[in-house]
Amino acid sequence: MRILLVEDEPKVAGFVERGLSAERYAVDVSADGQEAWELAEAYPYDLIILDLMLPTLEGKDVLQRIRKKNTTVPVLILTARDTLDDKVRLFEMGADDYLTKPFAFAELLVRAKALLRRGPVNRSSTLRIGDLELDRLTQSVRRAGRRIELTTKEYQLLEYLMQNAGRIMSRNMIIEHVWDQSFDGFTNIVDVYVRHLRAKVDDAHEFKMLRTVRGTGYMIRSEEES
């Protein structure tokens, strides 16, 4: 899998490249719009991560040229602006996803994987991590064979974390998937729900599956992965 990262801020490009390489992707980095366009034209990338503010050729123009030439390559936009206007226009121009700075790398990774169609597309009817089991058909959850009663929101939260088991999910991502952007303020609603979920899932067991990664988010993992 080969990814083109177009970002003129070397430090941002640096940590994104490092992170993606650690996930075993081949990453080409370009800091220049014109060069990026030439690269995109020359190589069949699986994903292009594109910053909007670029020297020589703006990110928007790069996007438009790519779309004229190649309609299938997924493009993930990075930007420091987030007016709704921009967002809508970018989707019209053919962007596939959109991420505002400052983003958590985990979030970038989840989105990139989704666009590469090898991300969390686990739609099987049962999700299983260790002795925790979630049945999507009956919306029932069991741990070590014992049934756990969850509210709708708690169920949605657990499902989302289990879909992305072993990965840290930021509060932002959780809010966006389980609630909606309106909650993206200063509420501590995610923490409260995780606490309740933890009481139901982990309290009776030796091994705590729900883990808080301070400053980053939450993840669920099995005993073997820890």
Next chain:
Amino acid sequence: MSIRSLRARVTTWYVGLLAAALVVFGACLYFGFKHYLDNALEDALAGEARSIAQTFVSEVENRGPAWLSAELSESYPSENGEHYIRISRLDPGGDYQVLYQSADARDLSLATPQLMTRGHLHDPGLRIETRNDQKIILYSLPYKLSSGTLYLIETGTPHGRVEQLLRSLLEILLTLTPLVLLGAAAGGYLMMAQPLKPVVSLTLQAERIGIGELGERLPVIRTGDELERLSLSLNRMISRLEEALAHNRRFSADVSHELRTPLTILRGELEHVIQMRNAGPGVAESVGSALEEIERLAKIVESLLTISHLDSGGAGIEFNRFDLQELVKTTAEQMKLLADEKQITMRSDSSGPVYSFGDESRIKQVLVNLLDNAIKYSREGGQVVTSVRTEDNNAVLTVRDDGAGIPSHALPHVFERFYRAEKARPRGTAGAGLGLSIVQAICRAHGGTVSVTSTEGRGTTVHVRLPGADLAPPNMAQDQQAVIR
């Protein structure tokens, strides 16, 4: 007509000055006229006395007192009782003898003898006597014949006529002056309306121009006078305000943009550190704490950017018709757990759908912020009551809590950015004092308003007023009170 209005003040001053001028003029007129009348009377009486002396008294020694009486009664018939004449002679012994007096003079207790003995004899002069409460003005003229005998001729007339004239003059002055003043006041007040009319329209227009409509200008008054200059200066001032405000907004937008890239780098690098296998638990703890702060900074930056976008004309707001009551219900349900944590009851009072026109996701943000605040500042076991209703084609939402309330000195500032009522914030509330600023920015961008009332110790109520869409169908408006469980 309040005394605070320029028009009333100018009119008052002008009427006051006019009144003072009229009083001075009236006084001059009155006393001048009085003086003139007195002089004229004296002249008339003196002339009469002189002509009596020369015509009749000079002959008395030749023709005798009987002749004098006859002549005088013929020449000065006293019919109307308004004419007094008396002729007396001073005898060498010091006694006086009245030679003639007109019918009316008889019952006058005229003090001729005293006058004579007091040595006023050689000076003609006026004096005033009172008879039956009636003032009489008398002129006495000493007259010495060649024989050496001294005669005294007195002429008089009631002073009443003069007083009557003066009284009617005073009456005229006292009636006319207030009338003139009243007319002047009314006229002045009406005339002031014309030049002040542009000022009134200027005021109305200036009131209308809010922060959002600084693009508008005041109507320029083309009168070429101070008012035109005033309207031009005001317009220039609005331009400067607009510029400053635009600069301010650009500045906060730019700052937010510029902060995002360094924040991204900080976050990325620190996340990388935390992933390292050989990082000790202490490091993970510190880096985690730093990441939390970065998260908060990012939120602040984002909120500031949101506010400046909303303030500069509400870019990106999509207007749709939606049911506010339904939105309140679902949002409250989503936040129920936060309330449960503190055993707070959330209740919603509403009677059927209340349609509003706006951006549902933005309004939801308002709700989340208000409910979050209400829960945060409520006591354990308290209650948060929301209500939604239609009022004058507005959708009105109130969120009421029975928490600690806001001190009255803090109340006017709660919508200011970064304002905090108490310097020490409750633990675990990561807000930056931007929540209510965002609420206000969203309401304003919708053409709505938000206000807060609060009693310390009793709780806080927030009122949000949004433009309403049409009223709900009447059959839907059945009362319902739902307790969200």
